[in-house]
Amino acid sequence: MTVKKEIFKELKKEFLDVKENVLLSEFTTFKIGGPAKYFLIVKDKEALKKAVILAKKNKLDIFVLGGGSNLLVSDKGFNGLVIKFQVLGFKLLGENKIFSQAGTSFGTLVGFSSLNSLAGLDWGAGIPGTIGGAIYGNAQAFGKRISDNLLEVECFDTKTLKTKKFLAKQCKFTLKNSLFKKNKNLIILSAIFKL
16 A cells, blocks of 8 residues: 555544545635645634644645635645635624634624624725635735734644644734744634724
């Protein structure tokens, strides 16, 4: 049995829905991108952590995919494990704070905040993609940035295999940039916003 088949067998043992050679063009807004060697959709944080640990054990490169917007994927694809992060959900915390999972779409969170008479993220109504992606690239429009309303970010560190929290001021936000772009070991899991 080849090493590739052994790795896939091990992934399949833990995740029944893991797939091989999935075209990433189906998951990007620009509709481009070759195949991922292995592709997995995760719907909770524990599954993400388990997938990362398994990938590290098998020396697989990892790429975490959110909404696939603002992303150019090579026609050669990705020779590792692509994890599509679909951990969704949000809730009010008190009168003016919102907790959001990283996989929640930006537009959905804007709608939720508006329904609750909260302002601050409304500028992002037309921005595609997820909250995790918006934080990663410090999304902005009309002179406002997502970092303006961010209080805290929860991440999973693929190097230490531990969950960490960062206050907004620790995230090194600049124009379309953040700590998370610079440190590829950090996967954004959730965030808290003050509106």
